[in-house]
Amino acid sequence: xxxxxxxxxxxxxxxxxxxxxxxxxxxxxxxxxxxxxxxxxxxxxxxxxxxxxxxxxxxxxxxxxxxxxxxxxxxxxxxxxxxxxxxxxxxxxxxxxxxxxxxxxxxxxxxxxxx
Amino acid sequence: xxxxxxxxxxxxxxxxxxxxxxxxxxxxxxxxxxxxxxxxxxxxxxxxxxxxxxxxxxxxxxxxxxxxxxxxxxxxxxxxxxxxxxxxxxxxxxxxxxxxxxxxxxxxxxxxxxxxxxxxxxxxxxxxxxxxxxxxxxxxxxxxxxxxxxxxxxxxxxxxxxxxxxxxxxxxxxxxxxxxxxx
Numbered sequence: 001x002x003x004x005x006x007x008x009x010x011x012x013x014x015x016x017x018x019x020x021x022x023x024x025x026x027x028x029x030x031x032x033x034x035x036x037x038x039x040x041x042x043x044x045x046x047x048x049x050x051x052x053x054x055x056x057x058x059x060x061x062x063x064x065x066x067x068x069x070x071x072x073x074x075x076x077x078x079x080x081x082x083x084x085x086x087x088x089x090x091x092x093x094x095x096x097x098x099x100x101x102x103x104x105x106x107x108x109x110x111x112x113x114x115x
Numbered sequence: 116x117x118x119x120x121x122x123x124x125x126x127x128x129x130x131x132x133x134x135x136x137x138x139x140x141x142x143x144x145x146x147x148x149x150x151x152x153x154x155x156x157x158x159x160x161x162x163x164x165x166x167x168x169x170x171x172x173x174x175x176x177x178x179x180x181x182x183x184x185x186x187x188x189x190x191x192x193x194x195x196x197x198x199x200x201x202x203x204x205x206x207x208x209x210x211x212x213x214x215x216x217x218x219x220x221x222x223x224x225x226x227x228x229x230x231x232x233x234x235x236x237x238x239x240x241x242x243x244x245x246x247x248x249x250x251x252x253x254x255x256x257x258x259x260x261x262x263x264x265x266x267x268x269x270x271x272x273x274x275x276x277x278x279x280x281x282x283x284x285x286x287x288x289x290x291x292x293x294x295x296x297x298x
Contacts, residue, residue, distance in 0.1 A: 021119075039124060043128055101127075104118050
């Protein structure tokens with residue numbers, strides 16, 4: 001279900017992330033799915049995606065599948081990802097974290113006064 | 116737009132990462148001390164073995180303190196995977212040398228965390244880490260004094276027995292602590 005009060009945080013070629021103040025969580029749209037993630041789950045999932053070794057995937061002579069299976073923190077969802085999708089997801093989650101960091105900086109400046 | 120990130124956790128992701136890395140380093144240090152204790156036990160150095168068992172407990176306590184802090188701040192603490200640690204040593208001196216090298220490595224890692232906290236204006240974590248800074252002064256002192264015994268007394272059979280007897284007597288006393296106690 002798409003909630004229209006969501007604010008887009010970042011988008012990439014294959015997906016996008018949103019924040020819902022009402023639900024107090026983030027939404028990841030990827031591979032045609034919508035997934036709700038808490039702050040902890042988002043960071044944990046980003047860590048998993050970042051830890052995928054692309055060079056190893058490309059050069060592994062025992063595994064020619066070039067796909068990786070990743071689950072979210074609570075194992076609510078599984079993603080079977082190709083190399084292109086992993087690169088895209090790394091960019092998407094990295095960009096999302098930067099936007100959240102920027103939002104935190106703005107809040108801090110508003111609360112403490114812009115100097 | 117609400118600041119959900121700040122509402123959920125009071126430490127930044129990059130600080131969480133280095134704290135989790137420190138959890139792993141402390142766990143590895145604990146495992147390394149256990150291996151040293153086992154080696155000392157096998158070779159009949161009972162006091163040295165006891166010393167390293169105590170050190171292993173201390174490192175685990177350091178790890179748990181960090182782990183709880185990360186968790187209490189609303190971030191995800193990661194239970195560490197401990198890799199291979201050194202089990203084989205040639206001499207008792209080598210064991211203590213390795214212990215000192217490990218402590219120096221831990222100190223450098225803690226200093227990096229404090230520097231990163233300052234860079235990120237994370238004063239709470241910096242304050243929390245000050246306990247570790249002080250603790251490392253003590254840890255390095257004990258490891259260094261133990262190693263100095265070999266320089267003073269030598270490496271022969273009788274010397275090693277005397278060194279093993281003196282290991283439990285190495286205690287770090289903070290500068291001024293003796294004066295305060297007397298007063």
